[in-house]
Amino acid sequence: MKGVEDLLDLINRVFGRETPSKEVAKERLRLVLVHDRSSVSPQFLQSLREDLLLVISRYMDIDDRDMDVNLTTTENQVALVANIPVKRLKRFSNA
């Protein structure tokens, strides 16, 4: 979250201080770990894909061959991007 860093910077500028270096360390660590952890293993993504399929299938029929689940990383965020073609929605009753 870039926002947190900016906010900290702002607060500190108001009080005429620099961001304590440990906050910088924590934020850098957080980001680098999201990247590190997101590139762990293909098994991780496969098992996520299977679990997603299980849950989503309760609500709709989906085409699992064309299902695409991936983590995309930009400079300061990692997003889970899923593209899952829907074949048919199930009838939903909240009984």
Add this chain to the structure above:
Amino acid sequence: MGEVLVVTSGKGGVGKTTTTANLGTSLAMSGNKVALVDADIGLRNLDVVMGLENRIVYDLVDVVEGFCRLKQALIKDKRMESLYLLPAAQTKDKTAVTPDQMRGLCQELRGEFDFVLIDSPAGIEQGFRNAVAGADKAIIVTTPEVAAVRDADRIIGLLEAANMRSPHLIINRMRPSMVRRGDMMDIEDMLEILAVDLLGVVPEDEQIVISTNRGEPAVLSHSSKAGEAYRDITRRLQGEVVPIQPLALDGGIFQRLRKIMGFGQN
């Protein structure tokens, strides 16, 4: 049947060997039969930290290759009756041993000792894989720095993938005065990031350097703050509940104030 613990870190130089030597000595002081295994083949160090470098005849590679029996290679500690060291080979490299051989070795050791501590080399290659192969549990050592914590995270991931769950964390070289200034990550910061159980916090301590110079682990000295922390960790390893004393380590401002004003301990 004894317990086999591997001391590992990912990043080099964070205090694995220091930790192995101190915990081993301290476990022996509390009456356990302990074997220390230096798995850092090609870069042996534990012998020097223990002050046993002049007594080495055989090493770990000699044992797994069958050149000698395990008993012949185990060096008895100078001070503790029930403490032994199995030194690493200095002239071979990490590929001289396989994970299977390490498993066999640990199995044999666990029959003889209450605790087997394995000092792992830095890195995530074969040396690391050998060191963790025969272990029941891992102790991960880190320092309060970005690179060390990052590497610890990587190691935790690798251990999980190898089905070694819930490793224990030791944070080494903490400097309470820097934490208080906001210039060093705090215990909570690191636990939040790594999400593992904390086994202990060891302060930065000159006594570690002095005791390493002499080849006498710091736990033997009662004036060492780090030694005190290692003694606490030893009690935790034996199942006791011992509270972590974080910022009291070098006497925080409130600590000092309280002392001056004569309020109760801690």
